[in-house]
């Protein structure tokens with residue numbers, strides 16, 4: 001049976017003892033790193049934020065480097081990641097004011113590790129014959145230059161696949177070009193496919209769950225949670241199965257990527273086939289999973305949908321919650337009429353006005369009826385042209401993309417609030 005180890009750790013000051021405790025039932029670091037080998041530690045550096053602990057904590061990384069060095073004698077330790085598409089690694093690794101208040105680069109270098117910004121490093125195209133969707137992708141060349149890879153994710157919920165821990169952290173293993181590709185209902189399959197690529201399976205996964213992110217994670221709309229836990233396993237799928245259980249999923253198979261990872265043979269997601277060592281399994285009391293309701297959920301926001309998928313749905317939910325958390329909706333509706341958000345194939349289009357936003361590329365397709373009276377996808381040129389004319393009306397706002405990018409919704413709301421303030425001044 002695959003082992004997943006759990007340890008309690010009250011705070012980052014005691015992270016090194018917590019890491020030692022979680023590794024002990026797995027045989028310590030010596031079971032994974034031989035003296036003289038080089039090690040790549042891959043944290044989650046997605047996007048530093050001043051108020052939400054979205055990144056693997058720099059204090060956790062420092063403790064991890066120290067403990068590896070105390071237990072083994074590696075030739076080199078490299079800390080490397082590329083944040084989300086378009087956000088430079090250099091900025092993320094040198095960001096001042098992330099939750100821990102420490103700069104990741106400086107902190108890791110102080111412990112003797114090298115730092116590499118993966119986005120500025122070399123990528124190579126690889127084929128993944130076993131993949132179901134991600135048949136080709138680009139992996140960092142760094143993986144060919146190290147002996148051991150350690151995945152160091154953060155414990156977080158995620159509005160789209162439910163959780164982001166060991167499996168989702170491997171999105172940072174691929175180049176920006178392929179990140180937003182299939183960030184729709186294919187996301188979980190795409191993530192599992194990455195592990196099937198050459199040299200892509202980490203040797204070890206160690207989760208920073210000392211302070212996690214719950215509710216509308218993984219970033220700005222989420223909330224910090226003192227989960228005081230560290231999880232470790234050589235199997236990323238089993239790591240996520242146990243993490244999901246801790247975050248409140250009674251059956252981790254309800255998390256799609258855990259289920260896919262198990263049935264694709266990448267790892268073990270069935271909790272009954274996992275040997276939990278260290279602390280016994282438990283649910284984190286008070287941890288909130290994201291509520292994904294959109295329709296009739298918010299006063300003053302009407303959501304009209306056609307056939308849409310998790311790509312735009314999750315971003316829309318994330319955008320609304322982000323604006324809500326910042327108190328911007330209350331101000332917005334002091335000045336504006338209810339807002340209508342329209343998304344998906346064949347969604348009914350209201351009359352365009354400044355209070356309607358159309359979302360996503362697939363909205364250009366309408367529903368048509370075939371000769372038997374069955375509704376079909378209207379993707380012929382005439383139907384698409386007719387629909388595009390309505391969508392491209394100068395009074396309409398159409399956020400294109402497949403999926404949309406959530407900050408564009410916030411930007412429009414911010415812009416309107418700014419204009420209203422200027423008009424008052």
Ligand code: SF4
Nearest residue numbers: 309311312360362402
């Ligand atoms: S544009 Fe349509 S298909 Fe693409 S992510 Fe959005 S809802 Fe899904």
